[in-house]
Amino acid sequence: MKVTDIKLTKYRRISYLFVAAFVLTLIQCNGPDTKKAEPEKANTEQKSKTDKKVEREKPKLVYDEKGNLTERHAYSYRKKDGSVRAKESYYYQHDDRGNVIKEVKESYSPDGKVLNYKNVNIYSYDGNNNRIEQVFSSFDGDGNLKRKAKHTFKYDKFNHMIEDLGYFDDGTIQSKIIFEPDSTGKMLSEEYIHYNKDGSVKDHKKYYYSDFGLEKTVDLMKNK
Secondary structure (H helix, E strand, C coil): CCHHHHHHHHHHHHHHHHHHHHHHHHHHHHHHHHHHHHHHHHHHHHHHHHHHHCCCCCCEEEECCCCCEEEEEEEEECCCCCCEEEEEEEEEEECCCCCEEEEEEEEECCCCCCEEEEEEEEEEECCCCCEEEEEEEEEECCCCEEEEEEEEEEECCCCCEEEEEEECCCCCEEEEEEEEECCCCCEEEEEEEEECCCCCEEEEEEEEEECCEEEEEEEHHHHC
8 A cells, every 4th residue: 555545544544533523422412402393392382271270251240320330240261271161250239339238159061051159248338438248158059048147347447347247047146357457558457356156256256457567376276
């Protein structure tokens, strides 16, 4: 073999090694990008599916000539898959001052053909438009009364709620909540008392608040 041939063979080997190294570098550089593109594609597809789930129909609202909301018709959706849970209709009646005095909720099957239940709330107000009474009734799809409840409310001179009384069906007190707001309405404490049917205390706790939220809880049953 000539010296020239040896040199050419040597150069060819170097060239081959250089090309191989260059190709390997390209593979290494492009490799991660190729792998990275696959999750991005998957994320795009997932986002597309998610976007489809959150496409929800806007509620249909009806107002009277005074601008009061009288009807609201909307679908409720499941959080898991975004499918329709129920078709719900709300009906409102107002007094001359614009306060809601009656609220009716009707919950239907997704196709709107079968009534699942009906809830009715009746409200009363004082001269300052503070809600002082709420009577709640719940009916099944056949119109049978399933549950009834009543609450009365009291307010201080600043129109801040200071008491919420809940009642059993026979009119005896079931629960009592005592609120302690300051003059600006900031809550200082809340006291919860629950009663048994015979009037004995079932549970009694008091919650104290600071500017940062709940400060402490005191179980007052221990003192009884």
